[in-house]
Amino acid sequence: MWYAGEVTTFVEKRRMHGLTGVKSKEVLIWVSLSEIVVSPSGTKIVFCSPAGLSRAFPVIASQLNPPPPAEKKEETAATANGSEESNR
Template structure:
């Protein structure tokens, strides 16, 4: 198995890890509140590949009140981050009726400003206003 973390920048501990996660979201023009993390152990990023990982002590569930959407973040989250997109995402699920389909891709729409798309592994795409994922939501 290839070690995606090789050559990565790593921050340990909640404060440093959270700072790095938020700065990555900002750098790639993604909403600050997209990853509401708690008790972060480690955050890492490999500039060459865009691979990002986050470890937190336990799974976190967060409700984005503006859109009444419950999202679950596993203790380990990873994916590849690029401008306005996270792809091959693992560790994030959004509640849909009684199901928790995994979210595999998040894209901020360039053609329709203010819209963000969440794509599940089942191929279902949901679109929401970007401001629903602002910091503090």
């Protein structure tokens, strides 16, 4: 990502539009961004260019402190233990 000295946008719930001063590199080309939208489910974030190009990423990729992966392993282990007990 590249940010200009001044970045402007209009902010709404789950949406930033009229974005200026932000660019993203796609392959070898810098593309200006015009809009950033979070999906209604809150799992994806979509970056849009004025040309109509867009790219979606998981929201967790943009979080500063994502949940540790150990929590998922503990949940999986608990589920596996529960299914083993029901098989007995």
